[in-house]
Amino acid sequence: MKKPFLNDDFLLQTETARQLYHEFAKSMPIIDYHCHLPPDQIAENRQFNNLTHIWLYGDHYKWRAMRSNGVDESFCTGNQSDFAKFQKWAETVPYTVRNPLYHWTHLELQRYFGINEILNGNSARRIYDICSEQLQTPEFSVRNLLRRMNVETVCTTDDPVDSLEYHQQLLNERMAGGSFEITILPTFRPDKAMAVEDPKLFNQYITRLESASDVSVTTFEDFLEALRQRHDYFAAMGCKLSDHGLEQIYAEEYRTSDIRTIFDKIRAGNVLDMQEILQFKSAMLVYLAELDWEKGWTQQFHLGALRNNNSRKLRQLGPDTGWDSIGDFSQAAALARFLDRLDSTDKLAKTILYNLNPADNELMATMIGNFNDGSVAGKVQFGSGWWFLDQKEGMERQMNTLSNMGLISRFVGMLTDSRSFLSYPRHEYFRRILCNLFGNDIENGELPDDMEWIGQVVQNICYGNAKTFFGFSNEPVSLLV
Structure with missing residues (x-):
């Protein structure tokens, strides 16, 4: 029987694994003892204008994938519009299958925005608009x-x-x-x-x-x-x-x-x-x-x-x-x-x-x-x-x-x-x-x-x-x- 993609038991192959995660690991607080988050954005409680600002600016993991998919540099670090950059990332996502970016991308869409839809070129505009609208609300500071x-x-x-x-x-x-x-x-x-x-x-x-x-x-x-x-x-x-x-x-x-x-x-x-x-x-x-x-x-x-x-x-x-x-x-x-x-x-x-x-x-x-x-x-x-x-x-x-x-x-x-x-x-x-x-x-x-x-x-x-x-x-x- 095929398992649904990214469901509650994602990566958990046995009943014991599921019990360990859901009963013991899932609710633990996070201590992020090494990261590169900008402290000024925390102090100022920054709101991001759209999904590109929070997701693609400075993310060289995504840039490498886009370049490997034949995307021009102007859509990575260049002067293309925010949505144009996101569109090119969305078109790249289906080609990241079996790369952790595929999992991370859809985990983030689920956990932060409640979106269970697969990101691709066709869903890009819809997902971009929904997420960008949520990012404007205080809950997404x-x-x-x-x-x-x-x-x-x-x-x-x-x-x-x-x-x-x-x-x-x-x-x-x-x-x-x-x-x-x-x-x-x-x-x-x-x-x-x-x-x-x-x-x-x-x-x-x-x-x-x-x-x-x-x-x-x-x-x-x-x-x-x-x-x-x-x-x-x-x-x-x-x-x-x-x-x-x-x-x-x-x-x-x-x-x-x-x-x-x-x-x-x-x-x-x-x-x-x-x-x-x-x-x-x-x-x-x-x-x-x-x-x-x-x-x-x-x-x-x-x-x-x-x-x-x-x-x-x-x-x-x-x-x-x-x-x-x-x-x-x-x-x-x-x-x-x-x-x-x-x-x-x-x-x-x-x-x-x-x-x-x-x-x-x-x-x-x-x-x-x-x-x-x-x-x-x-x-x-x-x-x-x-x-x-x-x-x-x-x-x-x-x-x-x-x-x-x-x-x-x-x-x-x-x-x-x-x-x-x-x-x-x-x-x-x-x-x-x-x-x-x-x-x-x-x-x-x-x-x-x-x-x-x-x-x-x-x-x-x-x-x-x-x-x-x-x-x-x-x-x-x-x-x-």
Whole structure:
């Protein structure tokens, strides 16, 4: 018997899986501990004009699919009308079958707008008008979209030089007894503080850092102090996580005197050689990791992306427009050296490793076991399927690998890693896949039929483990003046 598309039991193959999802996982709040949502839109409680504005602007997942379907760039990032862009996306959707975009698209139409119709070129105008009309109502403001998905905590991604003015605005509102109950916190993302490949851009960044920190940066020590000032400020604003987007971990040997010389060289506008670049990045990773350890933060490392591969399109459109792929970098040796360097001085913070190359799954799953020292349950985590791997097979492979070589029961679960306020059904997608894995094991006699315990494990992976691991509280942090 054929199953209806995207019904209540979507992805749930057994009765036990259905019970686990509907009775244990479905109602859990969402902790989105890594995303790229713009905090200004939350602070201002933005309303979007139409479905294109909220769904297609900035979404390089959809742009890649449209380009692959032969759609001209003017309908992706160009100056075509909003509806013309949506029409081209709608015409592309039928060709995304077996791509997660097909599932995500229809999940979002169902969960936010109550639309069960299949999106295609013929239904585009009707769906666009219905959704755009709903988006104009107060129930579809940014904050209410978060509430609709039962979101409890959101961690945005912020550069050290960011003013955090919108986080401050949200904090002021909470301290004054405002009605917005969802916790919005910054995440410290210092990638540009390590980007010494281009002296001009790096020195421009230091100028911004000086302004943000009120520290004049002449020496390497000044640079570190300026970053510490910003790190302290983020902590005062409730930040509990840092994040790094790297091809691979850097763990070269270096002396502090060497790093001072390298810093002086680049401040003078001189280009560094490759060894100097690697040494500087290695030193900065250690320093930033020690700051995280001091404050009890969790450090995140997103590893393995090969970015900006199309140089022509990078020049035309800039970064983060859909020209990235999985890389095949060597990960193990440097990662082990870096973690061991911190662990040897007992300064290894809680850590999450996100892997983009599925060939490295077992590598990551075994690496975390080397540094789980018993001080914190799941202190070093193998993070959820990321970017190209946050789809059904990628999630299953990550969870199966973690199950085989670690403790999936201590896993902190899913995140959106998204710029879209309509992306929260991805948590549902993950939860259904998780419950299906456990349900199949119980049905096959590979796990006991102990729904109380397995249900608790599922709830912990969906919500409880993250809440405990990151130390999130619904209480507002102290107000900054």
